Amino acid sequence: MTMRAWSFLSASLLASLMLFALAASSQVPFSQWGDLLAPPAELTLDKIILAYSLFPRAAVALVAGAALGLSGALLQQFLRNPLADPSTLGISAGAQLAIVAATLYVPEIVDGHRTLVALAGAAGAAAIVFALGWRRAFEPVTMVVCGLLVGVTAAALSAAMTLARGEYLMSLVTWNGGSLSQQDWSVFQSLGLELVLLGLFAGLLIRPMLVLGLGDTSARSLGVNLGGIRFAIAAIATALAGFVASAVGLVSFVGLAAPAFVRACGARRPAAIVALSPLAGALFLWLCDSIVQTVARASSENFPTGAVTALVGGPLLLWLLPKVRSMEVPHEARESVHRGNLKIAFAAFLVLVPVLVAIAFVVGPSGHGWKILSWAETLDLAPLRWPRLLASAAAGGLLAVTGAILQRMTGNAMASPEVVGVSGGAGLGFAAALTFAPDGGTVVVFTGAGLGALIAMLAVLVFASRRHLPPEKLLLAGVAVGSFSSAVLSALLAIGDQRSWQILSWLGGSASTATPATAIFLGILSLLVVAAALLLSRWLTILPFGPSIALSLGLSVRLSRVLLLLLSGAATGAASLLVGPLSFVGLVAPHIVLRAGLVTAPQHLAGSFLLGSILMALADFGARTATFPYELPLGLFAALVGAPYLIWLLGRHR
Amino acid sequence: MGPFVSRRELLLGAALLLAAPMARAGAPLRIAAIDWAMLETLCALGLTPVAATELIQFRSDAVEPDLPADVVDLGLRGSPNFELLHLLRPDLILISPFYVRHEAALGRIAPLFSLPFYVRGEPPFEKALAAVKALGERLGRSDRAEALLKEIVGEIEGFRQTLAPFANRSTYIVNIGDARHVRVFGFDSMFGDMLARLGLPNAWTDRSRFTFAAPVSIENLAADPDARIVIVSEVPVEARSGLRNSIIWNSLEPVRKGRVIQLANVNPYGGVTAGLRFARLFAEAMLAGDRRG
Numbered sequence: 001m002t003m004r005a006w007s008f009l010s011a012s013l014l015a016s017l018m019l020f021a022l023a024a025s026s027q028v029p030f031s032q033w034g035d036l037l038a039p040p041a042e043l044t045l046d047k048i049i050l051a052y053s054l055f056p057r058a059a060v061a062l063v064a065g066a067a068l069g070l071s072g073a074l075l076q077q078f079l080r081n082p083l084a085d086p087s088t089l090g091i092s093a094g095a096q097l098a099i100v101a102a103t104l105y106v107p108e109i110v111d112g113h114r115t116l117v118a119l120a121g122a123a124g125a126a127a128i129v130f131a132l133g134w135r136r137a138f139e140p141v142t143m144v145v146c147g148l149l150v151g152v153t154a155a156a157l158s159a160a161m162t163l164a165r166g167e168y169l170m171s172l173v174t175w176n177g178g179s180l181s182q183q184d185w186s187v188f189q190s191l192g193l194e195l196v197l198l199g200l201f202a203g204l205l206i207r208p209m210l211v212l213g214l215g216d217t218s219a220r221s222l223g224v225n226l227g228g229i230r231f232a233i234a235a236i237a238t239a240l241a242g243f244v245a246s247a248v249g250l251v252s253f254v255g256l257a258a259p260a261f262v263r264a265c266g267a268r269r270p271a272a273i274v275a276l277s278p279l280a281g282a283l284f285l286w287l288c289d290s291i292v293q294t295v296a297r298a299s300s301e302n303f304p305t306g307a308v309t310a311l312v313g314g315p316l317l318l319w320l321l322p323k324v325r326s327m328e329v330p331h332e333a334r335e336s337v338h339r340g341n342l343k344i345a346f347a348a349f350l351v352l353v354p355v356l357v358a359i360a361f362v363v364g365p366s367g368h369g370w371k372i373l374s375w376a377e378t379l380d381l382a383p384l385r386w387p388r389l390l391a392s393a394a395a396g397g398l399l400a401v402t403g404a405i406l407q408r409m410t411g412n413a414m415a416s417p418e419v420v421g422v423s424g425g426a427g428l429g430f431a432a433a434l435t436f437a438p439d440g441g442t443v444v445v446f447t448g449a450g451l452g453a454l455i456a457m458l459a460v461l462v463f464a465s466r467r468h469l470p471p472e473k474l475l476l477a478g479v480a481v482g483s484f485s486s487a488v489l490s491a492l493l494a495i496g497d498q499r500s501w502q503i504l505s506w507l508g509g510s511a512s513t514a515t516p517a518t519a520i521f522l523g524i525l526s527l528l529v530v531a532a533a534l535l536l537s538r539w540l541t542i543l544p545f546g547p548s549i550a551l552s553l554g555l556s557v558r559l560s561r562v563l564l565l566l567l568s569g570a571a572t573g574a575a576s577l578l579v580g581p582l583s584f585v586g587l588v589a590p591h592i593v594l595r596a597g598l599v600t601a602p603q604h605l606a607g608s609f610l611l612g613s614i615l616m617a618l619a620d621f622g623a624r625t626a627t628f629p630y631e632l633p634l635g636l637f638a639a640l641v642g643a644p645y646l647i648w649l650l651g652r653h654r
Numbered sequence: 655m656g657p658f659v660s661r662r663e664l665l666l667g668a669a670l671l672l673a674a675p676m677a678r679a680g681a682p683l684r685i686a687a688i689d690w691a692m693l694e695t696l697c698a699l700g701l702t703p704v705a706a707t708e709l710i711q712f713r714s715d716a717v718e719p720d721l722p723a724d725v726v727d728l729g730l731r732g733s734p735n736f737e738l739l740h741l742l743r744p745d746l747i748l749i750s751p752f753y754v755r756h757e758a759a760l761g762r763i764a765p766l767f768s769l770p771f772y773v774r775g776e777p778p779f780e781k782a783l784a785a786v787k788a789l790g791e792r793l794g795r796s797d798r799a800e801a802l803l804k805e806i807v808g809e810i811e812g813f814r815q816t817l818a819p820f821a822n823r824s825t826y827i828v829n830i831g832d833a834r835h836v837r838v839f840g841f842d843s844m845f846g847d848m849l850a851r852l853g854l855p856n857a858w859t860d861r862s863r864f865t866f867a868a869p870v871s872i873e874n875l876a877a878d879p880d881a882r883i884v885i886v887s888e889v890p891v892e893a894r895s896g897l898r899n900s901i902i903w904n905s906l907e908p909v910r911k912g913r914v915i916q917l918a919n920v921n922p923y924g925g926v927t928a929g930l931r932f933a934r935l936f937a938e939a940m941l942a943g944d945r946r947g
Contacts (some may be wrong), residue, residue, distance in 0.1 A: 040901050048905045049873045107891035114892070181834050181871040183900040364737075384737050445755075446886060512736050629729040629738045 074256025091263020094125020400612020424458020453573025833896025
């Protein structure tokens with residue numbers, strides 16, 4: 001750690017202390033603090049608030065921040081992936097699913113046993129991810145992909161469950177968005193105890209982790225029990241995140257930001273990173289919470305701290321980005337994918353598409369299960385059905401092509417339009433359009449979202465192209481933008497007026513909003529994008545081999561990356577207008593196509609496009625029929641369709 | 655989701671039946687209500703819609719008006735089922751400015767009628783009264799609307815006199831989110847506006863703090879120790895024991911002195927019906943408390 005890092009930390013400590021002292025002394029002057037430890041019945045209400053709300057809140061911020069920092073550091077070391085944090089393992093989504101299911105079906109259990117319910121959910125999600133990862137000796141990339149997919153499936157399930165019960169609002173803002181406000185010391189006591197115990201365990205694991213840093217093959221040759229150590233680390237990290245999630249809700253970005261900060265400040269040894277991340281996390285969360293409270297007192301706008309950490313964390317990470325040392329991951333040999341039969345694959349597509357179109361037009365839920373519509377009924381409903389079919393297929397194709405481009409370009413299996421932050425940017429633009437032109441109508445809102453996507457993309461581009469655009473930095477920049485956007489959106493939701501309403505309905509993205517004009521626009525755009533991608537397929541063949549090979553083949557790495565990113569940004573921005581920010585077609589479709597054996601760049605791109613369209617069209621059919629007349633969000637349903645398939649595939653293949 | 659299927663079957667069966675063109679000649683206007691406040695206003699005028707949104711939640715959260723079982727559920731307010739709505743062949747669709755996003759799609763199905771109820775920082779009850787008048791005119795029921803408005807004014811006056819003895823104490827109107835957070839109703843909410851019309855001071859002098867995620871920490875209710883606290887709508891089951899054991903909640907002066915009143919569910923974004931329902935439940939609870947102690 002450098003001098004500067006320590007001065008950062010102490011400045012943050014000082015600022016938090018000052019804000020806290022200010023708040024505390026305005027509640028009760030320092031001179032009257034003498035009897036704060038007396039039983040609450042003897043205290044004035046002001047003193048009770050100081051002793052049972054302000055103090056425990058600061059303490060919980062410190063403890064929760066430390067727990068998240070430690071959890072993130074352990075996960076990042078363990079997965080050797082600077083993007084890993086508690087949420088990438090599906091832990092928070094698992095906890096959320098458990099709470100939602102219990103609230104809907106057995107609310108009595110949630111009352112008083114919330115922690116247990118959330119922990120059970122977190123552990124369940126983690127167990128699935130570990131079971132899948134175990135088959136590949138916890139290979140890092142597989143773990144992250146599995147975790148992400150389990151998380152998406154869990155989130156989609158909990159939303160579908162609540163929507164099917166007709167509870168619209170609860171499904172999207174499920175549980176308190178990471179508010180740290182406290183009523184007594186019980187949360188601090190339990191969380192503190194949990195942190196100390198798990199921290200001690202983590203301390204014992206630091207030495208083996210040094211060995212882990214060498215890479216699987218070398219570690220194995222030194223006789224280290226890889227599976228055992230990874231399991232222990234993952235268990236500790238999961239438990240930490242689960243405890244925090246159940247105690248204070250979703251607090252994003254701390255698990256990601258703390259280790260990144262520590263590393264940027266020059267810490268390199270795993271022991272140092274793991275030891276210092278809790279400190280950084282604790283101070284970071286306390287500072288954020290102090291600012292939230294100060295703003296709340298000054299303006300009476302009360303934002304959930306969980307949303308604000310992302311607000312602060314996003315730009316912080318962007319700023320740190322040029323300094324972040326790319327983690328040295330010793331590359332394992334890429335496993336060979338069997339070459340599938342192209343003819344069979346494309347024949348399957350050709351058969352599937354007309355069947356799907358037919359089903360979409362003439363089948364509908366009826367009085368008794370399913371019904372084939374008569375010709376007259378089909379014609380009657382066709383004007384309502386073709387725009388949403390075309391629009392969702394086009395959006396799916398756009399997202400899938402973008403995913404294929406990004407995965408080839410970065411060589412990172414996690415890359416997808418959502419991760420690169422373009423959807424987040426579209427969300428920001430959408431919110432801005434609502435704020436500054438509330439009566440503008442659809443056109444203004446769509447223009448805003450498109451501009452937002454473009455700006456987000458440019459931001460990612462500028463920050464990541466400082467040097468040579470290494471994949472890790474590109475993804476980190478994307479995550480930062482995406483998280484910043486979701487923080488702004490949840491802050492707007494917390495303000496709660498007509499805007500929140502529209503943001504909610506965008507987050508829930510249903511294809512029923514597609515008009516003939518938007519459908520045709522998306523259709524034409526998707527054809528243009530896939531044509532452009534096919535033209536650029538030589539680049540996408542070369543880029544995965546790394547910049548040195550690309551340069552030696554006479555390819556301008558920088559130019560090709562800029563062009564490909566522009567293409568991706570335009571495609572994602574347009575698609576996420578319809579689908580909302582949450583769809584994993586862009587991640588899932590290219591994976592499935594690759595695993596099915598379409599490995600060359602043109603095959604991969606075209607295959608992804610077709611499969612993405614089919615998946616999204618299927619998703620739209622499911623979304624409008626599964627809980628009729630209650631329509632499910634398209635993006636959520638798409639995730640529900642695609643994610644389990646990929647989980648199965650990852651578990652099956654060796 | 656077991657019982658859901660049968661309900662869904664019932665709905666579509668009804669929808670297809672109603673869509674039969676023969677039922678149309680000379681029949682009353684077929685109205686679909688997307689906005690809940692509009693739905694209430696329509697019912698207050700003595701008319702029943704053929705369809706409305708999110709009826710499962712409406713029946714549990716708004717309670718009044720009691721809707722007949724054959725009103726078709728159009729799905730979520732945020733994404734109403736256009737296909738089902740189209741099959742129902744409505745003559746008129748009632749919305750509010752909250753649904754600007756769907757105006758184009760809804761407008762292709764039937765003519766729209768949109769009235770504002772909730773505008774940030776403005777008391778809504780006057781708008782709800784204006785909506786009764788405007789909707790009455792639109793549907794050719796001006797006489798009924800006039801009578802209804804007179805009735806409403808009379809009812810409020812009655813409640814105001816009933817509650818006059820309680821006007822010396824200010825009132826917090828809250829809705830419990832979880833064990834640490836509440837939503838607070840200020841002058842620009844239906845309940846806050848109604849409280850003012852009943853002649854009682856609101857202890858919360860700021861704007862309403864009502865959002866999907868409960869935004870106000872409980873200790874904010876300590877500002878006025880002499881107030882009473884009115885809890886509108888049931889406390890969520892999962893928050894009950896947390897609230898019971900909360901040191902801060904139990905230290906609030908109104909809680910210590912037993913000045914907490916629990917009301918049944920009322921729709922916080924309703925029209926005249928929700929406003930009157932709140933007034934009636936509140937008055938009843940105050941009188942019952944008075945007799946007890």
